[in-house]
Amino acid sequence: MKRMSFVQALNDALDIMMAEDERVFLLGEDIGHMGGDFGVTRGLFTKYGGERVRDTPLSEAAIIGTAVGAAMVGMRPVPEIMFADFLGTCYDQIVNNAAKMHYMFDGQFKAPIVIRTAAGGGFGGGPHHSQSVEGWFMNVPGLVIVGPSTPQDAKGMLIACIENDNPVLFLEHKALYRVRGDVDEGKFSVPLRKAHIAREGTDVTIVASMKMTHEALAAAEELAAENISVEVVDLRTLRPWDTQTVLESVAKTGRAIVANEAPKMGGLGSDVSATIAEECFSHLKAPVKRVCGLDTPIPFSVPLEKVILPNKDDIKKAVQDTLAH
Amino acid sequence: MKRMSFVQALNDALDIMMAEDERVFLLGEDIGHMGGDFGVTRGLFTKYGGERVRDTPLSEAAIIGTAVGAAMVGMRPVPEIMFADFLGTCYDQIVNNAAKMHYMFDGQFKAPIVIRTAAGGGFGGGPHHSQSVEGWFMNVPGLVIVGPSTPQDAKGMLIACIENDNPVLFLEHKALYRVRGDVDEGKFSVPLRKAHIAREGTDVTIVASMKMTHEALAAAEELAAENISVEVVDLRTLRPWDTQTVLESVAKTGRAIVANEAPKMGGLGSDVSATIAEECFSHLKAPVKRVCGLDTPIPFSVPLEKVILPNKDDIKKAVQDTLAH
Amino acid sequence: MDGNTVLELYRKMWVVRAFEQGLEREFKKGNVPGMLHTGLGQEAVQAAIANSLRKTDAFFPDHRAHGLLVLAGTPGEKIMAELFGKATGVCSGKGGSLHSADPSVGNFGDNAVEGSMMATALGVGLAYKMQKRDDLAAVIVGDGTAGRGEWHESLNLAATWKLPVLYCCVNNGYAISTAVGDSHATAELYEFACAYKMQSVQVDGNDVVEAARVTAEAVDWIRQGKGPFFIEYKTWRWQGIFSGEFRPAEEIRYWKEEHEPMKLARDYMVKNHIADDAVLEQIKAEVEAQVETWITFALESPPPDLSKATANVYVGWEVETR
Amino acid sequence: MDGNTVLELYRKMWVVRAFEQGLEREFKKGNVPGMLHTGLGQEAVQAAIANSLRKTDAFFPDHRAHGLLVLAGTPGEKIMAELFGKATGVCSGKGGSLHSADPSVGNFGDNAVEGSMMATALGVGLAYKMQKRDDLAAVIVGDGTAGRGEWHESLNLAATWKLPVLYCCVNNGYAISTAVGDSHATAELYEFACAYKMQSVQVDGNDVVEAARVTAEAVDWIRQGKGPFFIEYKTWRWQGIFSGEFRPAEEIRYWKEEHEPMKLARDYMVKNHIADDAVLEQIKAEVEAQVETWITFALESPPPDLSKATANVYVGWEVETR
């Protein structure tokens, strides 16, 4: 066990996998001697060389296409897209190439790639450097979407993703990069498709992920002082997500809040809310509530950004409203 | 009133708008002397010339970018993307350029473009020519998504979209192109953001759109024979959709089915289901049910495609199950 | 070029021709679902490519390369069955015309989003290089693809990284109805490669001898580790647009009669005393008969088992059924 | 070039320099949110472009063109305030550094997804042509953008449709940390235009006299209806990467001392007796003082009204608030 940041945990995972398996290689913009915009690949260029830590031009479609092609012939590419907002420039490659390949060729090919990317807002990055993009991809069968919230999960899930045979979109929330936590040393993996009960409680379930898990935990802590017992479920895998853990929790508490940083309409929050409402109909004592971003792009000005992104207080209020129902 | 096909209705709308407003122009692949893959622009090249009916190369990003740029300086472009499946190649232009422009420049620019595209499956088109893509765009603030189900709405909504100041993704379901219906002559518009009660009923509400509206109506007809009275709400505008009409209907019937051709997870169906469940909590006598595509890409083989796409019988069964709850 | 090779190329061309003619006939009868693009008129290009690749190479066929899929070594009936959407097809009927892969012969399948494969091919080339194989990745694209952003991203990266990628650009003059020169800065697409300082040639794609020679040379170049190569094959597709013919009569006559690939090959062989009409007729008859057996196989094959509809979405994970 | 023009260019360069230096200082103090890219070292390019465009032209600035936004005619305090995220900014603080548009001077705003604007510029050029205006659309892009698919889609269409688009490619040698020659088939990006048979030149982007002359000629060419023009400005950015400097000391010395744009301009003016040091110092001082007033304005401006957060998502429609 070692205390390290989210960035270091990711770096550690890449290092372990590259040392162990020479099929693993990285490609992306400025991931080489610079070590990536956020330092996730720092040191790997020196250690593994430019063949396996490849700087690319600003060719996002080619980055993903290259990864897919290499994966088809046995490699384990880990492409980086610097900011998740840029995924629109390679959307087709992800959705129509990586995600469909295994199915349309009926199992003859697979595309085990892990697309790492920095997502999320809250730092004045403006409309093109701040988005939560899971909603863009939630309706894409064949794709796995992962979004860890702790350094331990970041490391263990990145390892699990690299070992998994499916194409993965691996979301790293920028607000979490500097978060520190205890991380197991050496190689281990945290299972995909398994949500994590980040806090146990009995009165209400909050389903969250990434940064919102931290907001939910903070809200839960404050609510505890009001004698409200909150269970926080950290989804971790966003597609296909772990309905079982979520539904069991809601069956127990009878109340649910779904927290997601992206806009409410058409987002992950809607999927979780709909599934809970359909499957826990008879257990629900109050309507599920979604606590999400407002239906706007993300403004540059920090005070404005604060208005549109959901936070701990919004979650708290939703819990209180739900209990008052 | 004149009987015409969906394709003719769209063609009529374009013709009317081009005749009336010289700012309106079309661009896309093979929309010129060929008249488009499905004939929607037939005759317009001859009538309005190659300046206003522009054949492009296979440059989807440039098609949308060109439309956005022209719209910024007062034009009213109507770009065509031949198949909706190809929207992944211009996803960034739609999501980060067209949809955000008005907001990020705080109202100084707008991007009134109408992206027409052929969507939907059921004809053996295979994985890259059959998708229902509204789910890809449902989480994108600033974008309008429209999907008519009748020739009358196709014409009236296309006119409304061209006159609207927002960027619109206009989905034309391929299975509806040959559907005929009565259409008002001359210029008229069908309002955006207003769902349509396609059939009145009292026992259960089915919320649908595009081809699924027809499947729902067919199911409703058969269910009537079993003395089940079904209300069918045709959304027509998918983003932002008309919550009021839907919620009023469900408040009345107390039961809801949401039918959507796309995969269930992360789709439009989830958004509608979640909203109904949250807002009509006390009216609901049974859980909302989503009748959607299975969580797979779309296979080429027609019998397999039939397995994964939802149809009238699936809707019927869902209604019966809901009533049996 | 030695006589046997030319004869072999001629047989290959007939495989393409007969395959597509049979397929078109069955499509018109309603036996083939979806859309149909045929390689009729482009037989020489496909034969030339097939002649130069080996099974350990990768190739990404375009939407008109059905014949090439067979020439690569997949039993014809398995390709035909795929196009009929049958259980016995290479992808169990799930891919169809635009997605018929067969890794065992290096066929990496088509991707119906034109241009997408140009990016995928980079990855195969890169991996082969990293794996120290001297195989290559060939990607076959139409002139229409030259408009796509991936065209540029691919050529630039292949050139920069000196990847073993062979670009086979089938310039048949049109993208559906749009003439190549009307939508691109040049109608001579091999010129585009100048931006990347990439080896690049234009060749008469209807002259199978020339096309095969140039392709072999390009493959050689790539195998020597010198980087990518771009070939523009000038040819013409017989298929017009869905709603019919739109090209000038004289153009049609030139390509379908005067400069027709079968005729050019026949003329060459007769002139060079490689074969006489009787031999050539026999090749045609043999191939045609064989194609009929593939069609019969496809027609008689069962549809895919319905459980295939939800199989292989994720590796190792099941998805919900109804 | 006549003396007054050069003096004017020199003043413009100082607007860029002083603006960026003031901004950088405030950024380090924590007064400027988000990320910061500065145009330091690229003053001559921006002055040259500003010198040739008129208010009815459209331009799409890149992420280092803050100074150009002011040179185009927007009051400096409104640009500064935007970068501070203030209510008084051109976009009420909603756009920030990467999205500061001002249609009144033809500033169409940046788009932080590099390359995207290359497609948008096509539309403006096309519309101006359809509207029979003789204005043009200029798009400013870095060398890094040369990797993007939109680069190709844009150049191809502009050339094919002969659109009035001016491509201003600011080749400062690097995309963040990656040298232009390491990720592109050529480090001389004007060569890329050969694929499109587009008029194309490379110019010393630190020599404001040359840069201005070439830009004016290109603009002239476009206004005559001859189609697009591509200019590659060879220059160098002072800003390294976020975590510091990574470029060789000799390279730094060359660009920051020997071949520095202010110095080159001063040398030119002194040699040609256009101005003496005193005059030049005065220009600098005047501009610097003015920039300080803009900074003060920005600092003292209020943050945007919170209602702005949900304003102007849709034209004419409201969105839900909390």
Ligand SMILES: Cc1ncc(C[n+]2csc(CCOP(=O)(O)OP(=O)(O)O)c2C)c(N)n1
């Ligand atoms: C990205 C993309 N845009 C559009 C299409 C629709 N489409 C299919 S084939 C085709 C024309 C392609 O022309 P070309 O590459 O010259 O091939 P040809 O059919 O002439 O052999 C078009 C536009 C597509 N499949 N993919």
Ligand SMILES: Cc1ncc(C[n+]2csc(CCOP(=O)(O)OP(=O)(O)O)c2C)c(N)n1
């Ligand atoms: C499509 C896209 N990919 C990546 C980025 C991240 N990014 C921002 S600036 C930059 C480097 C751009 O280099 P260049 O165009 O040469 O501009 P410079 O900063 O050198 O002026 C990168 C990679 C981006 N903004 N957009």
Ligand SMILES: [Mg+2]
């Ligand atoms: Mg063609």
Ligand SMILES: [Mg+2]
């Ligand atoms: Mg640069």
